[in-house]
Amino acid sequence: MNTTTAAHPSAALTHKQRSLLLTIIAFIFFALLPKFWTDDGDLDSLANAMSYATLALGLNIVVGFAGLLDLGYAAFFAIGAYYYGIFTSFQVMPVWSDAWAPLAYVGLVEKLNQGGPDLVHFTLSFWLALPTGGVIAAFFGMLFGFPVLRLRGDYLAIVTLGFGEIVQICARNMESLTNGAAGLNGVQGPKLFGYRFGVHSEPYYYVGLLLVAFLVFVSFRLRGSRIGRAWMAIREDETAASAMGISLVNYKLLAFAMGAAFAGMTGVFFVAKLQTATPEMFNSAVSSMLLVMVVLGGMGSVWGVVVGAVLLQLMQTWFLPQSSEWLHSLGKLTGIGFLQTVDMVQWTQLIFGVILVLMMLFRRQGLIPAVRKVAPLTMQQQTASVVRGGFVGLDKIGRWAPGTGDALVIKDVVVKFGGLVALNKVSLTVPDGGVVAVIGPNGSGKSTLFNVITGLVEADSGSISFKGVELLGLAPHKVLEAGVARTFQNIRLFPNLNVLENILIGEHARLKTGPFGAVIRPPSVVREENTAVQWAKDIAAMFSNRLTPRLDQTVSGLSYANRRRVEIARALASRPKILLLDEPTAGMNPAESLELAEQIKSLHDLGLTILLIEHKLDVVTRLADNVIVLDHGDKIAEGLPDDVRKDEEVLRAYLGRSGGH
Amino acid sequence: MVETPLLEFKGINTYYGDLHVLKDVDYTIGKGEIISLLGGNACGKSTTMKTIMGVVRAARGTVTYEGQEINTLATSERVRRGIAPVLEARRLFPRMTVYENLEMGAYTQPRGAQFEEDIERVYSLFPRVKERRNQLSGTLSGGEQQMVAIGRALMARPKLICMDEPSMGLSPLFVELVFDTIQTINRQGVSIFMVEQNANMALSIAHRGYVLQSGVVVLSGTAQELRENEMIKQAYLGEMEIEPT
Secondary structure (H helix, E strand, O other), X not given: OOHHHHHOHHHHOOHHHHXXXXXXXXXXXXXXXXXXXXXXXXXXXXXXXXXXXXXXXXXXXXXXXXXXOOOOOHHHHHHHHHHHXXXXXXXXXXXXXXXXXXXXXXXXXXXXXXXXXXXXXXXXXXXXXXXXXXXXXXXXXXXXXXXXXXXXXXXXXXXXXXXXXXXXXXXXXXXXXXXHHHOEOOOOOOEEOOEEOOOOHHHHHHHHHHHHHHHHHHHHHHHOOHHHHHHHHHHHOHXXXXXXXXXXXXXXXXXXXXXXXXXXXXXXXXXXXXXXXXXXXXXXXXXXXXXXXHHHHOOOOHHHHHHHHHHHHHHXXXXXXXXXXXXXXXXXXXXXXXXXXXXXXXHHHHHHHHHHHHHHHHOOOOOOOXXXXXXXXXXXXXXXXOOXXXXXXXXXXXXXXXXXXXXXXXXXXXXXXXXXXXXXXXXXXXXXXXXXXXXXXXXXXXXXXXXXXXXXXXXXEEEEEEOOEEOOOOOHHHHHHOOEEEOOOOOOOOOOOEHHHHXXXXXXXXXXXXXXXXXXXXXXXXXXXXXXXXXXXXXXXXXXXXXXXXXXXXXHHOOHHHHHHHHHHHHHHOOOOXXXXXXXXXXXXXXXXXXXXXXXXXXXXXXXXXXXXXXXXXXXXXXXXXXXXXEOOEEEEEEOHHHHHHOHHHHHHHHOOOOOO | OOOOOOEEXXXXXXXXXXXXXXXXXXXXXXXOOEEEEEEOOOOOHHHHHHHHHOOOXXXXXXXXXXXXXXXXXXXXXXXXXXXXXXXXOOOOOOOOEHHHHHHHHOOOOOOOHHHHHHHHHHHHHOHHHHHOOOOEHHHOOHHHHHHHXXXXXXXXXXXXXEEEOOOOOOOHHHHHHHHHHHHHHHHOOOEEEEEOOOHHHHHHHOOEEEEEEOOEEEEEEEHHHHHHOHHHHHHHHHHHHXXXX
16 A cells, blocks of 8 residues: 555545445455354354345345335245255156256256166255356246236235245145155255265355355445336336336346355255255245345345344354353353343344344434445535526537428327216327427326327327337337326426436437346447437536536435436436426526526427427427317317417416416 | 414435535514425425424424424324325326325214314315215326325325425416415415425415425515516526516
8 A cells, every 4th residue: 555545545435336345355254253263153143144134135135126016035045955956966866768868967956876777866965056046046036936926016916926925835745746844855065076065064164255245246236226226116106117128027127036046056065065955944934034134234235134144143153142141151150040041033034123123213224224325415516596598509410310200190089087088089290309398287197298209108909100200009118118207297207316326217219238247247248338328427417507417416315406407407308309398497497497498499400309398388389380279189270379378268278367377 | 474374394414314405594484375396406495394294204403383392292192183195196096086085084083073174174175075975086187186186195184294295297278276375265264384395386376485405494574575586587487487478
């Protein structure tokens, strides 16, 4: 370390470097631990704690990242466990035929004769089982995930609870495969270059440590990538996530698969270490314990769930038995009878319960919260004056090159909700590069119009085509991919993510990084990510100093107007060909509304096509080439802003006696 | 004003964690007054509302209501004593009917003749609410929800109604209706404290106003004075409101 950094070591390190340093120190500590802590039983407890940590890491992907409450997670643990158990024990032994010979050649099976016909004995290598166990569990993760895709929250939890039970019951009753309640016996331990792991804890401890390190690494890589952002977007707001181009089906399945893969690998490790597998090891108590670990550690926080899992597991298997002994000695010393006989292990559930209640009361975000606290803005950063004349820094955004025809053509669209006709044969066109405004009383179908364009509600009849692409029938993320981006009337941001992440999620459809790229992070992915961040910052910078100083603040803490701005920034980040703005100036004072109107105008000047819902007629007049008036689902007027303002029907239904003043 | 004000803020300071939101803020709301609170976004307007309702407690300073200090009084007790809120974005109980929402407004009041009388009063102010009384409030349009929200506040027989952005997201026709109704309610003797982005509308019905910037009251006066103030014209009214269009 050179002298300058030695003077202020902590000040010179960024948060990222500090956590990397801590990680390395922790890893070295645990790597050296068996050298000075040689108690085999304690190391065994630690190795068990590590397998719970890897399980918690997997569950954290499903629950913490993607927000899919899974109460049957132990099912995947069981699948990995039985996979390894069955293929290394003497449970399943088909009759030998020469077709097995190639497998025997590579060492996966061996020929066995116990005095009958020749039998096949599976001898799957642990090192091969570890990744393949992950793959098999991932496959089951998708299989279970598929039917529950439409469910969320409580409903999803109940169904996963059911899956968890099914797997356990299968394990109990498919006796020919699993030996039922008695469990698998004679499971082989791992071998490494001829060295048998046997029953000593130390080698398992190291495998466990490496597995934790690997899965922590994978978790961090995923979380900081396009994949992790998509999961968190789904957790925060499914509708907004799909409208920003995230395929709900793909990413939910990916989360189930990834979480299941972690559990499958742990299952292989756990059974190899225990050399047996019984159905009780995977019952619903295990699933709920894992959920407790995730919540205690901090949902969504990678280190949090590791610490939560290790602490709870060590408390159960190490601290409580130890403390019983301490209390017994104390009892003998003081002569208090109660202390001599107390067994703390029996109190485990009670102590867990108390810890959980206290955590939820005083530290709901967990031991290590996923969201870091950000320093409040200085007075100077907070001060924003109204900027006139449109967006700044538009040169970085590029231009749109509008054609001459119509961009969006809506024809006779009908939407019914039960008996209510929300849109009744509405037709409208937005010319390429034009601005069309939709006005009308509250409840006249304006937002429904946006929802039907963006695929959030289905039309009963009609057609909507955008630049020749039929939008009706497309999923919301496909509509965004076609270049249609929107904002929502009641603002649908991802509240617990920061401004930068929100804008980056807008870019999702324009980026390519997949799960493997995200973990391995080759130069192409690094480049893509850097470009994406720069683009997000350029977009934020357009709003002068309103968003740029707040890039790392969670959006739930922003003012109403700034949340509206983030939503517009997020939509622009998707590089849309048409922007659908639903009451963009709601909640802004006239001066701020004017600022935003001019900013929208400046986008229009660059050639962006815009469809706008707005109540403030001054904004409409300033922006729109053409105005559509809806009332009770019917189009009652259409024309130039000034003509529409004079229309008798519009005055009656919408503007009132003073014409909007 | 010679009589004791209905509600008074004296040297109020409020914090969210480390963030100092309201800084030595003073307000007075007299009986029968409409007070409009102006200010940019995130300057402490909603915090003011929450401090009045007791959702947020002031770290320093006193809130006095009808001559009594109410700093530590629970929100529910404040409602019982006659301070009723109309919350930002309405916040109705969406899966309850309009009638049930109104019943909830009268939670602190005795049932019986008084209830019937109060609900008739709401129905006469808003005939539309009567028409929709059996509908789930979540299925109403924004304007109708705002009527129910105001009606729900009235059911508590308030002396003071605190309104957070009553015109937000409403069509011009409804904005007018809401402001007309606020005046009608006020003429029946209820004081109104209102946060409103539509500054022009707000100042046209208010008696007095305060301007809050970064948690500090930078200006106060009669609505007339504020309307003519150059700073207000530029920052809050915006030229588009002045320009006859």
